Amino acid sequence: MFNPAEFPTPTLISVNGVELEVFETGQENAGNPIVLCHGWPEHAFSWRYQMPALAAAGYHVIVPNQRGYGNSSRPANATDYSIDHLSGDLIALLDHYGYEDATFAGHDWGANVVWGLTLLHQNRVKKIINLALPYQARTEKPWIAFMEDFLGSDNYFVHFNRQPGVADAVLDGNTSQFLHNIFRKNVPPSPPEPGMMMINLARAEVPQGEPLMSDNELAVFVSAFEETGFTSSINWYRNLDRNWQILANVDPIIQKPALMIYGDRDVIPKSENLSDFVPKVDVISLDCGHWIQQEMPDETTRAMLQWLEHHSAE
Incomplete structure (x- = not known):
């Protein structure tokens, strides 16, 4: 387990009209x-295990709380969270920092941001390491309608967009219980419950599986x-259709070296077609669930470092 007191002290940096809390x-x-991008509902702290090892391997490790999270700015308008x-x-x-480009790593929503960043600013990205969320090819119809057709109105992506504020209030009212229930590992497979998954998690009195982290870590x-x-972080979801529009005329093929790390139980x-869109991708799967770099920190760090070493000349 990691002692939160050992996490770096952050700096507030003004960029792009907001302030980011950067570790x-x-x-x-x-x-x-190397820039590490967290997911939802997370924090820069989710990269705590990888940061010292990457620094020891010769990297300047930059880990922001992205807009909407932690002590970073939380703009009021939902549209301010588009890609x-x-x-x-x-x-x-x-x-x-005066950098022309960098290696970017992302987990979950952070991976989505890294994919989108590379599509929009390919010359600023050197290499990519993404965890949990593979490249999402642009669908024929906007993403939320596409998901609603396939997954129904209770899918949390759809619910966040179609019923703004409803889930936010439930999560805000059950913050500790929700995070205690979502950050689990070795969760037994079970059929989906009726209702909206995130609301169900916020209200569940008995969590599934085992705790992902210590109480001290969870407290962060x-x-x-x-x-x-939660609204500012959920607003990322409320821009999926806006992102669909923004990426309409962008070349969808990513030509950078990439490592994709999956959790087999995610x-x-x-x-099924990752290499069609990311032709220089290598794929690794670890025996874990969704919270890959926190659930199997040593294995994740080793995979990242070995891949980076192998591609050091690129």
């Missing part, structure tokens, strides 16, 4: 940046979301 290590390795804003924050962060997430509420399905 760093390996500053002595200036010139060799052009989220990727713009990361580009402005590179500019702040709980205190962050008790401070911010509920997110693996991509």
